[in-house]
Amino acid sequence: MKNKRSFFSGRKKCKNGCIYCFSNFASNKFHEEMNELAFQQLNKFIYPICDSEISYQSENYLDSLLEMLGKQKGYKVISISTKCNWSDEKLLKLQTFNKIHAGEKIIKLSISFSRKNELDKFEPNAISYSDRISLLKKLKNYSIPTVVLIKPILPFVAYEEYKSLIDDCINICKDFVLGPLYVDKQSKFYNKFIYQKYQVEEKYCEWLKSIALCVKSPNYEKIKSYIINSGGTCYDSDAEFLETL
Ligand code: SF4
Numbered sequence: 001m002k003n004k005r006s007f008f009s010g011r012k013k014c015k016n017g018c019i020y021c022f023s024n025f026a027s028n029k030f031h032e033e034m035n036e037l038a039f040q041q042l043n044k045f046i047y048p049i050c051d052s053e054i055s056y057q058s059e060n061y062l063d064s065l066l067e068m069l070g071k072q073k074g075y076k077v078i079s080i081s082t083k084c085n086w087s088d089e090k091l092l093k094l095q096t097f098n099k100i101h102a103g104e105k106i107i108k109l110s111i112s113f114s115r116k117n118e119l120d121k122f123e124p125n126a127i128s129y130s131d132r133i134s135l136l137k138k139l140k141n142y143s144i145p146t147v148v149l150i151k152p153i154l155p156f157v158a159y160e161e162y163k164s165l166i167d168d169c170i171n172i173c174k175d176f177v178l179g180p181l182y183v184d185k186q187s188k189f190y191n192k193f194i195y196q197k198y199q200v201e202e203k204y205c206e207w208l209k210s211i212a213l214c215v216k217s218p219n220y221e222k223i224k225s226y227i228i229n230s231g232g233t234c235y236d237s238d239a240e241f242l243e244t245l
Helices: 061-071 088-100 129-141 159-170 188-194 220-229 238-242
Strands: 005-007 045-047 076-082 105-113 148-150 175-178 181-183 201-205 210-215 233-235
Touching: 045 238, 061 076, 061 088, 061 105, 076 238, 088 105, 088 129, 105 129, 129 159, 148 159, 159 220, 175 220, 175 238, 181 188, 220 233, 233 238
Parallel strands: 005 045, 045 076, 076 105, 105 148, 148 175, 175 233
Antiparallel strands: 181 210, 201 210
């Protein structure tokens, strides 16, 4: 998958405050920012902001992104995930873009969840759980390609909590992407929740452009089976889902 993806950093930092946030790792600028020049050498799948949110960028950020993408030759997919509110006006822009460029360019917007409960403690400035469910419904109504992105699956969160999250989403969206947790050994989060409790392994992380510690939840496979047994489809990476579009 590696050579199919292009990553960009946000111009402005994310304010969602997730306590496990990977963008707090070390230097926190992984990739160049999106610009015309960088767009000339794009791979098939583009992550315009892999370490922040469009909502925290400038007013015209989305418009410039759509304009740059519209000029590109060949098949391209823009992949965005969010824990922020998206206005109807912005969703309409995505819908219109997808219609105009049907078969050539696609914008996909997934809704991100790390868990169902205690989001005020884990993601204090992101939108609430119920607002994410409402946004998922809206995306379906606007026919914008989407997935339920359960990432990171937190190893200390009970299987029952993820089952309940899946039950809430599956009648709205059948596509799920799962992902493990990447942790920063220097973080308070690591010391409080992971250290000496869970097995960690070193893995190369493409969007971080470095080796990072990865923790796979003991419930990962059970969660996957539950999605499949409930009639959903499960992907182990976003790129795997993008290949189906
Ligand atoms: S939404 Fe993503 S980038 Fe923003 S704080 Fe949470 S994990 Fe970090």
